[in-house]
Amino acid sequence: MTLFIYAKKVFLNHQWFEDQKLEIDAQGVLISMKSAFAPSHEKTIDMVVPSLANLHSHAFQWPMAGLTEYCSSHQDSFWTWRDIMYQFLNKVEPEDLAIIAKALYIEMLKNGYTEVGEFHYLHKDAQGNPYQQPDLLSVSMIEAAIEVGINICHLPVFYQYGGFNKTAAGDGQKRFLLSDHQYADLVHSLRSRYQQHHQVKIGMAPHSLRAVDVGDLKELCLDLADNQPVHIHISEQLSEVEQCLKVYQKRPVELLYSELDVNAQWCLVHATHLNEHEVEQIAKSQAVVGICPTTEANLGDGIFPLSKFSDLKGNWGIGSDSHISVNMVEELRWLEYAQRLQMHRRNVYASSDKPMTAINLFYDAYKGGNQALGNTNSGLEIGKKANLLALKIPDQFLPCNSDQIFSKFIFSSRNNWIQDVMVSGHWVIQQGQHPLDEQLPMQLKKVMKKILSH
Numbered sequence: 001m002t003l004f005i006y007a008k009k010v011f012l013n014h015q016w017f018e019d020q021k022l023e024i025d026a027q028g029v030l031i032s033m034k035s036a037f038a039p040s041h042e043k044t045i046d047m048v049v050p051s052l053a054n055l056h057s058h059a060f061q062w063p064m065a066g067l068t069e070y071c072s073s074h075q076d077s078f079w080t081w082r083d084i085m086y087q088f089l090n091k092v093e094p095e096d097l098a099i100i101a102k103a104l105y106i107e108m109l110k111n112g113y114t115e116v117g118e119f120h121y122l123h124k125d126a127q128g129n130p131y132q133q134p135d136l137l138s139v140s141m142i143e144a145a146i147e148v149g150i151n152i153c154h155l156p157v158f159y160q161y162g163g164f165n166k167t168a169a170g171d172g173q174k175r176f177l178l179s180d181h182q183y184a185d186l187v188h189s190l191r192s193r194y195q196q197h198h199q200v201k202i203g204m205a206p207h208s209l210r211a212v213d214v215g216d217l218k219e220l221c222l223d224l225a226d227n228q229p230v231h232i233h234i235s236e237q238l239s240e241v242e243q244c245l246k247v248y249q250k251r252p253v254e255l256l257y258s259e260l261d262v263n264a265q266w267c268l269v270h271a272t273h274l275n276e277h278e279v280e281q282i283a284k285s286q287a288v289v290g291i292c293p294t295t296e297a298n299l300g301d302g303i304f305p306l307s308k309f310s311d312l313k314g315n316w317g318i319g320s321d322s323h324i325s326v327n328m329v330e331e332l333r334w335l336e337y338a339q340r341l342q343m344h345r346r347n348v349y350a351s352s353d354k355p356m357t358a359i360n361l362f363y364d365a366y367k368g369g370n371q372a373l374g375n376t377n378s379g380l381e382i383g384k385k386a387n388l389l390a391l392k393i394p395d396q397f398l399p400c401n402s403d404q405i406f407s408k409f410i411f412s413s414r415n416n417w418i419q420d421v422m423v424s425g426h427w428v429i430q431q432g433q434h435p436l437d438e439q440l441p442m443q444l445k446k447v448m449k450k451i452l453s454h
């Protein structure tokens with residue numbers, strides 16, 4: 001059945017259009033957009049904008065968001081947080097993970113994300129033994145996404161070692177470890193199982209240069225299919241850069257580029273600590289940088305050199321990573337504000353020919369996020385399956401023009417303006433509600449109770 005949407009304002013191809021009728025065909029594809037007013041019996045949406053891809057998620061970390069904000073050592077850091085996270089994840093069982101993922105993915109939809117890049121490294125049980133069905137946890141995450149209606153790029157993680165120089169993995173890492181053969185089997189089985197599913201893509205994710213041997217990483221990349229996304233954590237922490245220099249006499253990004261053909265299929269997650277040469281290398285390669293502003297702030301990682309990178313037309317998108325915030329508005333705000341604080345300037349992500357900071361941030365995050373997740377067939381573009389957000393503009397802002405209203409949404413909205421969310425031509429959130437809203441909070445409460453018990 002063809003679906004028509006009427007909107008007072010639509011943001012499409014980096015332009016605003018007023019009073020439009022969008023036509024979406026039975027396959028969910030946006031086939032046309034024309035000037036028109038809604039007939040009296042039809043509702044008119046205030047503002048239609050694209051949705052974003054959340055390119056970096058560790059769903060299992062969501063329940064612990066906010067629970068590590070206390071002094072656990074004389075100098076808390078990423079590494080002390082990681083120890084707490086390892087203790088926490090040992091309590092998560094397959095049925096818990098499915099509930100966590102469903103509830104989290106609904107939260108993502110309500111907050112403007114319609115694609116998720118799930119960087120998934122929980123493969124084994126709490127004792128470090130494989131499940132009878134080795135891809136059990138990956139499958140339960142993917143099925144959770146399908147059930148709630150979010151598109152997923154599942155990124156099974158390859159994790160071999162506890163640190164550089166093939167350091168043996170610690171006890172906290174035993175659920176992540178796979179041999180190269182086990183990993184290849186996992187990717188292969190997921191790819192064959194979900195090959196035909198329009199909501200699912202299967203990528204690859206070597207965890208980091210700390211956790212994967214470079215030689216094995218090269219072997220692994222021989223199996224990469226065309227356009228199959230490949231994601232890696234890189235240069236998140238200064239000590240990681242120092243250790244890499246010690247072992248390889250190269251910084252992590254330099255090492256990666258010297259050993260592999262890094263191209264537009266790649267997503268370099270964090271890439272926080274870069275020298276100028278590395279910034280140039282990444283931009284030139286067309287790889288996407290996966291910036292996770294609220295997590296990077298929460299973990300004290302550092303600040304990505306966005307200004308230099310954008311001067312070189314580098315690609316980037318955003319991820320909510322540890323899910324300390326599941327809110328794209330907050331990610332974009334933090335991204336810009338960190339630059340302002342560091343550079344003592346305003347409107348860093350803007351220029352005289354592209355003056356609107358909020359629009360620039362949002363549009364580039366839209367492009368980069370979809371690229372990172374290999375999403376070429378959905379979005380808010382004619383000829384693609386329609387992924388979009390319907391915003392309710394507070395009445396008092398109606399005298400503002402579209403750019404001003406959107407700036408208010410990104411920089412000063414306190415409540416969620418997103419009312420309805422469409423994925424691949426279907427409404428998955430309506431009036432801020434998802435069909436599973438009744439049952440999931442109770443289930444999640446039970447999971448929280450179990451995880452918090454000693």
Ligand SMILES: [Zn+2]
Nearest residue numbers: 058119233321
């Ligand atoms: Zn991560």
